[in-house]
Amino acid sequence: MRKLGMIGGLSWVSTAMYYDRINRAVQRRVAPMASAPLLIESLDFHQLWGLLEDQDWKRAETVLVDSARRLEQAGAEGLLICANSGHRLYDEIAAAIDIPVLHIAECVGVAMEKAGCKNAALIGTRNVMIEGFYRQRLVAHGVDLLPPDMTNVEAIDRIIYEELVVGKVTRSAERTLRTIITRKEQEGAKAIVLACTELDLLVDVDANVLPVFDSTRIHCDAALEWILGEE
Structure with a gap:
């Protein structure tokens, strides 16, 4: 198995999800006692959240x-x-090192293209939903994305940064996400992209009104393939 480095702490909640999911997948694929060869640096998220300027x-x-x-x-x-x-x-990180960096949105885009998904709503933090760096990757794989609704942007951003990144999961937040997803279906979305690594704490990925492309699961699956040399 190849050794994978992980920039974590963004938040610690999602880093724990990555570690758990990748190791469980390696255990299933390799051997019952196997674990993934990982190097993890957990950064101080207090210095790295809510970046605007x-x-x-x-x-x-x-x-x-x-x-x-x-x-x-x-x-x-x-x-x-x-x-x-x-x-x-x-781009800045990939240019600074000589090892491959698995882009999460590229992995999601590939998964959506393989599934034949042509239309979706993107849900994540403010910068993911409204800036081009993430959306353009999905569009390049033939996915038409619904425009962001700024009311939803504010609500989801607040839930992520005030609750999920500190490990807090509330029924109110679960209801909010269910309502938003239902509205996206009514607006014509054929699928949902969970483009925040903590959002599957709130959204039932496997039993939802719409197909859900969970970026965390997809990224971890791509990591497994890379670790095993199958990408």
């Missing part, structure tokens, strides 16, 4: 690039950024 993102770029370099120097042969929002800095 260019100077904030420039500071974050330095932190994430330095993390990627440390993981490469420690022996990682490939890299995951364990967050959707952090992929705003994907």
